[in-house]
Amino acid sequence: MPLPPPHGFTLIEAMLATATLAILGCLAVPVFSDLLYDSARAASVNTFVHTIFLARSEAMKRGSTVTLCSSSDGTACGPPGADWSAGWIAFVNQDRDEPPVHDADEPVVFVQGPWPQGRIHANRTAFSFRPHTQGVVNGSVVFCDPRGSTTARAVIINSVGRPRVSQRDASNRALKCPGS
Numbered sequence: 001m002p003l004p005p006p007h008g009f010t011l012i013e014a015m016l017a018t019a020t021l022a023i024l025g026c027l028a029v030p031v032f033s034d035l036l037y038d039s040a041r042a043a044s045v046n047t048f049v050h051t052i053f054l055a056r057s058e059a060m061k062r063g064s065t066v067t068l069c070s071s072s073d074g075t076a077c078g079p080p081g082a083d084w085s086a087g088w089i090a091f092v093n094q095d096r097d098e099p100p101v102h103d104a105d106e107p108v109v110f111v112q113g114p115w116p117q118g119r120i121h122a123n124r125t126a127f128s129f130r131p132h133t134q135g136v137v138n139g140s141v142v143f144c145d146p147r148g149s150t151t152a153r154a155v156i157i158n159s160v161g162r163p164r165v166s167q168r169d170a171s172n173r174a175l176k177c178p179g180s
Contacts, residue, residue, distance in 0.1 A: 034147075037117065037118075037145045037146070037147060037151070038151075040115070040118070041117070041118060041143055041145050041151070041153060044115045044117075044118070044120070045153050045165055047112055048088070048112075048120075048141060048143075048155055049155055049163050049165065051068060051088065051090055051110050051112065052068065052127070052129075052155070052157065052163045053163075054090060054110055055067075055068050055090045055109070055110070055127070055129045056129045056161050058090070058092065058109050058129075059130060059131045062092055062131070063131045064092050064093070064094055064131065065092070065093045065094075065096045065128050065129065065130050065131070066090055066092055066093065066109065066128070066129045067090065067093040067100040067102075067126050067127070067128045067129075068088060068089070068090045068126060068128075068129070069088060069089060069100055069102075069125065069126035069127075070082040070083070070087070070088050070122070070126075071086070071087050071088055071089040071102075071111070072087060074087060074089060074108075075089070075102060075108070076101075076102055077089070077099070077100055077101060077102055077125075077126060079125075080125045081125070082125070083119060083120065083121065084120035084121065084122055085115045085116075085119045085120040086114050087111070087112050087113045087114050087115075088111075089108055089110065089111050089112070090108070090109045090110040091107060091108045091109060092106050092107045092109065093106060093128060094106050096128070098128075099125055099126065100125075100126045100128065115143075117145055117146075118143060118144050118145035118146065119143075119145075119177070119178065120141060120142070120143050120144075121141070121142050121144070121178065122139060122140065122142075123139050123140050123141075124139040127139060127157060127161075129161050137157055137159070137161045138157055138158055138159045139156075139157050140154050140155070140156050140157070140169060140170055141154065141157075142154045142169075142175055142176075142177065143155070144175075144177035144178070148177055149174060149175050149176055149177045152167075152175040152176075152177050153165055153166070153167060153175075154166050154167075154168070154170075154175055156170050
């Protein structure tokens, strides 16, 4: 009586399957890493744009200046040149001070925590949105992750406070990230 065919894999078949899986895994890791960076950057950029729209609408609704500034603690504006990746706040700047200072009696309308995956740099210390006049709100905010300038995104705010997202700066030049 013949023996039944064996069930399972030979050692060579198992080694070939393992090698194939290892090669596919090595190819997938960089793509997956880029996907994670892109997702984190997009979420941070979208939150910043949302904050701009919120500040503009709150300024109109309240009939008062609403200021958006960097903040590492969620209560006070950061110093000039502060890294925005520590977070930011939007608050009703009732006394319209320049540079903006968040006073205890001024309501905070939005708080964003840090973005640890990258760095955020702005060419302004703060952006103030006024209810009925054009204000000094124009500027650019650049979002950089460890991949450098080639994958950076900028939020460009025009003189009436409308944001747009771009892969180039307001003068159509390539974006620059510190250290890249």
